[in-house]
Amino acid sequence: MTDSEREARIYHMVERFYELGDQDPVLAPVFAAIPDRPGHFRIVADFWSHALYGTGRYQGSPFPVHMRIDFPFEAFERWLVAFEQAVSEVLTPMEAEIALQRARHMTQSFKVGLFPFQTADGTPSRHLQRRS
Numbered sequence: 001m002t003d004s005e006r007e008a009r010i011y012h013m014v015e016r017f018y019e020l021g022d023q024d025p026v027l028a029p030v031f032a033a034i035p036d037r038p039g040h041f042r043i044v045a046d047f048w049s050h051a052l053y054g055t056g057r058y059q060g061s062p063f064p065v066h067m068r069i070d071f072p073f074e075a076f077e078r079w080l081v082a083f084e085q086a087v088s089e090v091l092t093p094m095e096a097e098i099a100l101q102r103a104r105h106m107t108q109s110f111k112v113g114l115f116p117f118q119t120a121d122g123t124p125s126r127h128l129q130r131r132s
């Protein structure tokens with residue numbers, strides 16, 4: 001397997017992930033707001049290239065990027081379902097397993113970091129609720 005085959009496969013997985021996300025009613029409106037899709041796909045593919053193979057292609061910080069995006073808490077589970085399907089369809093079994101483990105871990109950190117509060121009924125929230 002050459003590096004370019006590997007990178008092409010990772011990019012294709014990202015395209016497939018967004019194709020699946022576009023079919024999901026919770027993720028679709030969030031993804032529709034991404035201004036430059038090919039540019040974004042490149043960044044996300046570089047992230048996974050680095051996560052799987054330590055290529056150094058991605059040097060950013062995903063957390064602050066997600067602080068700026070508005071999405072409901074239930075988006076996390078939808079995101080993981082689409083991601084699991086995309087990686088199992090496109091990546092090798094070993095890559096898929098590592099990517100999924102990483103994604104589950106990051107989802108957990110994002111949940112805690114981005115939704116630190118709770119509404120009165122216990123639903124995770126991004127905002128501190130005012131008590132009356």
Ligand code: HEM
Nearest residue numbers: 030043044047060061062065069071075076079103106107
């Ligand atoms: C509810 C779950 C998630 C949603 C709705 C979501 C949505 C988005 C959106 C809309 C962007 C583009 C932001 C922009 O360019 O302004 C983005 C960027 C990104 N997302 Fe997510 N995301 C989620 C979870 C995750 C997870 C779990 C990971 C990794 C495991 C991840 C990795 C990334 C990366 C690497 C970028 C690019 C960051 C950069 O520009 O440096 N996302 N996400």
